[in-house]
Amino acid sequence: xxxxxxxxxxxxxxxxxxxxxxxxxxxxxxxxxxxxxxxxxxxxxxxxxxxxxxxxxxxxxxxxxxxxxxxxxxxxxxxxxxxxxxxxxxxxxxxxxxxxxxxxxxxxxxxxxxxxxxxxxxxxxxxxxxxxxxxxxxxxxxxxxxxxxxxxxxxxxxxxxxxxxxxxxxxxxxxxxxxxxxxxxxxxxxxxxxxxxxxxxxxxxxxxxxxxxxxxxxxxxxxxxxxxxxxxxxxxxxxxxxxxxxxxxxxxxxxxxxxxxxxxxxxxxxxxxxxxxxxxxxxxxxxxxxxxxxxxxxxxxxxxxxxxxxxxxxxxxxxxxxxxxxxxxxxxxxxxxxxxxxxxxxxxxxxxxxxxxxxxxxxxxxxxxxxxxxxxxxxxxxxxxxxxxxxxxxxxxxxxxxxxxxxxxxxxxxxxxxxxxxxxx
Amino acid sequence: xxxxxxxxxxxxxxxxxxxxxxxxxxxxxxxxxxxxxxxxxxxxxxxxxxxxxxxxxxxxxxxxxxxxxxxxxxxxxxxxxxxxxxxxxxxxxxxxxxxxxxxxxxxxxxxxxxxxxxxxxxxxxxxxxxxxxxxxxxxxxxxxxxxxxxxxxxxxxxxxxxxxxxxxxxxxxxxxxxxxxxxxxxxxxxxxxxxxxxxxxxxxxxxxxxxxxxxxxxxxxxxxxxxxxxxxxxxxxxxxxxxxxxxxxxxxxxxxxxxxxxxxxxxxxxxxxxxxxxxxxxxxxxxxxxxxxxxxxxxxxxxxxxxxxxxxxxx
Numbered sequence: 001x002x003x004x005x006x007x008x009x010x011x012x013x014x015x016x017x018x019x020x021x022x023x024x025x026x027x028x029x030x031x032x033x034x035x036x037x038x039x040x041x042x043x044x045x046x047x048x049x050x051x052x053x054x055x056x057x058x059x060x061x062x063x064x065x066x067x068x069x070x071x072x073x074x075x076x077x078x079x080x081x082x083x084x085x086x087x088x089x090x091x092x093x094x095x096x097x098x099x100x101x102x103x104x105x106x107x108x109x110x111x112x113x114x115x116x117x118x119x120x121x122x123x124x125x126x127x128x129x130x131x132x133x134x135x136x137x138x139x140x141x142x143x144x145x146x147x148x149x150x151x152x153x154x155x156x157x158x159x160x161x162x163x164x165x166x167x168x169x170x171x172x173x174x175x176x177x178x179x180x181x182x183x184x185x186x187x188x189x190x191x192x193x194x195x196x197x198x199x200x201x202x203x204x205x206x207x208x209x210x211x212x213x214x215x216x217x218x219x220x221x222x223x224x225x226x227x228x229x230x231x232x233x234x235x236x237x238x239x240x241x242x243x244x245x246x247x248x249x250x251x252x253x254x255x256x257x258x259x260x261x262x263x264x265x266x267x268x269x270x271x272x273x274x275x276x277x278x279x280x281x282x283x284x285x286x287x288x289x290x291x292x293x294x295x296x297x298x299x300x301x302x303x304x305x306x307x308x309x310x311x312x313x314x315x316x317x318x319x320x321x322x323x324x325x326x327x328x329x330x331x332x333x334x335x336x337x338x339x340x341x342x343x344x345x346x347x348x349x350x351x352x353x354x355x356x357x358x359x360x361x362x363x364x365x366x367x368x369x370x371x372x373x374x375x376x377x378x379x380x381x382x383x384x385x386x387x388x389x390x391x392x393x394x395x396x397x398x399x400x401x402x403x404x405x406x407x408x409x410x411x412x413x414x415x416x417x418x419x420x421x422x423x424x425x
Numbered sequence: 426x427x428x429x430x431x432x433x434x435x436x437x438x439x440x441x442x443x444x445x446x447x448x449x450x451x452x453x454x455x456x457x458x459x460x461x462x463x464x465x466x467x468x469x470x471x472x473x474x475x476x477x478x479x480x481x482x483x484x485x486x487x488x489x490x491x492x493x494x495x496x497x498x499x500x501x502x503x504x505x506x507x508x509x510x511x512x513x514x515x516x517x518x519x520x521x522x523x524x525x526x527x528x529x530x531x532x533x534x535x536x537x538x539x540x541x542x543x544x545x546x547x548x549x550x551x552x553x554x555x556x557x558x559x560x561x562x563x564x565x566x567x568x569x570x571x572x573x574x575x576x577x578x579x580x581x582x583x584x585x586x587x588x589x590x591x592x593x594x595x596x597x598x599x600x601x602x603x604x605x606x607x608x609x610x611x612x613x614x615x616x617x618x619x620x621x622x623x624x625x626x627x628x629x630x631x632x633x634x635x636x637x638x639x640x641x642x643x644x645x646x647x648x649x650x651x652x653x654x655x656x657x658x659x660x661x662x663x664x665x666x667x668x669x670x671x672x673x674x675x676x677x678x679x680x681x682x683x684x685x686x687x688x689x690x691x692x693x694x695x696x697x698x699x700x701x702x703x704x705x706x707x708x709x710x711x712x713x714x715x716x717x718x719x720x721x722x723x724x725x726x727x728x729x730x731x732x733x734x735x736x737x738x739x740x
Binding site for chain 2: 069077079103241242244245246248249250383385389390394397401
């Protein structure tokens with residue numbers, strides 16, 4: 001009895017294998033492979049566009065999506081195995097590394113042909129260049145931004161943060177929060193937020209990294225950064241280190257979603273996602289200023305790119321799909337501003353009236369940053385991710401929990417970052 | 426089936442010398458090896474192959490995107506001379522092993538002794554106590570632990586009944602490792618089952634003789650139960666120590682792969698994972714892996730060497 005069953009399963013299995021072997025080459029000729037990171041919401045939108053593309057007569061697209069942390073090992077493994085997808089979602093942090101190793105292909109030869117970038121924003125185009133060649137097509141512009149819980153500010157009877165709100169004002173807001181019994185901190189502990197540190201450095205006329213990939217801030221900068229947050233922590237303006245350590249990355253564990261703070265640092269395109277998981281109404285604002293006469297430190301950055309795999313056999317077809325993705329107006333209505341503000345002027349104008357309120361806020365925020373904007377910094381060195389994950393956040397926690405003083409942590413940050421950069425070089 | 430046997434019994438022209446062990450093995454075990462082929466392919470291709478490759482990679486610089494580059498012993502030298510995180514992660518792992526293994530074994534033995542008293546519904550209790558081990562290394566349990574020991578988690582809700590305001594256990598560097606040790610102790614099921622089996626092996630007449638001589642239960646435990654159970658203790662200790670060194674999932678889930686707060690849950694395996702898949706240093710990560718293998722091997726060898734002084738075999 002069991003023998004029969006086994007044989008039948010075996011036969012079934014071999015038939016399926018044979019069928020798969022027979023069919024798959026036919027697929028490989030036609031379909032494009034696409035890989036991206038993101039949430040289910042992003043996947044739904046992305047697959048909505050691939051469906052549109054298939055309806056418009058384009059080739060089928062086999063998509064695959066993963067969470068950010070799982071994405072990079074997977075992509076690196078596929079690339080190492082010579083099996084990289086045709087269309088690859090790429091981040092500003094990794095584009096140089098992938099471009100320099102020919103793991104993604106230069107796209108200049110397709111521009112004007114398969115790839116239409118006629119009314120593409122120049123700054124977004126430049127953001128996708130490495131050594132003067134175009135390697136990534138920006139899927140949207142965004143900027144760092146504060147997520148602000150409006151209900152808490154109403155309760156405290158203070159104005160929402162705006163272009164002129166300074167770090168010093170946070171303390172005043174904190175007093176209002178306490179006297180009105182809001183019952184939470186004003187802001188998350190920004191000392192462990194690399195984007196917030198970068199913004200603060202840019203307001204001081206500094207930067208995280210130089211164009212040739214060296215540390216661009218000094219010990220005094222870093223020490224003052226840790227002191228700034230030590231004071232906010234002592235005054236109860238920012239959350240306790242125990243609470244901050246609960247934030248492990250996903251939106252669900254952020255201080256605003258957990259109800260520990262009214263304000264957190266984030267990115268403008270994430271307003272939609274934050275509103276989806278928060279009951280209170282959320283809005284966005286620029287990062288706090290060090291002084292109202294200092295530069296704002298913001299910049300419009302490409303939220304992410306699409307690149308084409310260096311070994312792809314169908315670069316031209318992939319370029320056509322990219323062109324559709326960023327230019328087609330129906331596609332843009334499916335995508336919304338979930339990946340940032342579209343970079344094509346025509347698409348933006350067609351999209352704006354169809355957006356819901358939160359998406360409008362995000363779009364207007366990025367469009368109206370005006371005087372707070374500065375130049376796009378050079379793409380960070382390859383080891384920047386490691387410096388953030390294994391040094392910057394740990395040092396911030398050590399100061400937070402009192403294991404180190406700001407005066408110790410400042411020099412350690414500079415030295416540690418320099419060591420990691422030297423090791424990677 | 427009979428044909429090969431007949432053939433084998435016919436003397437080979439080459440004589441007895443030619444009838445080497447290989448042809449004997451082949452004739453006697455060929456069907457066995459044939460059936461083993463699928464497993465052998467998996468074992469060689471998916472286990473031995475990668476192990477040998479990782480040994481080679483541990484002497485290289487390899488970032489997945491570019492071909493490995495030979496660097497000699499540089500990875501090993503760096504580990505011992507210039508890597509504070511290696512030391513930190515080693516401390517975390519050793520602390521974990523040193524506390525979780527004895528505590529877990531003591532707990533497992535305690536429960537096994539209770540269950541061994543011939544109570545009603547024993548299979549049910551045994552299954553219930555074993556359940557956490559089945560769920561043990563799962564992601565779901567680690568997430569549950571996160572919820573239990575968070576600042577506003579169940580544990581603090583319980584403590585607040587007694588007016589105690591507990592800290593956020595998992596996100597405070599002082600306690601975070603201990604929540605993982607407690608998690609490990611909670612998964613005492615498999616050593617408990619083995620202890621139970623061991624307890625059943627102890628002859629009942631020894632206890633009878635002891636109680637006739639007036640030995641108390643306590644004395645019986647120390648003089649009869651424990652000495653006769655030492656082989657089982659030894660086995661459990663080795664298995665659990667290896668498990669503890671390899672422990673990865675709970676720390677990975679609870680700290681979201683960071684080993685934070687302040688590297689307090691940066692297990693050695695987690696650090697290895699970060700180096701490999703976070704920062705793409707496959708060569709260095711391979712070196713870390715080989716050192717772990719060596720360390721576990723040394724621990725096990727040491728245990729075997731000392732075992733003759735405290736493990737009593739019943740013969």
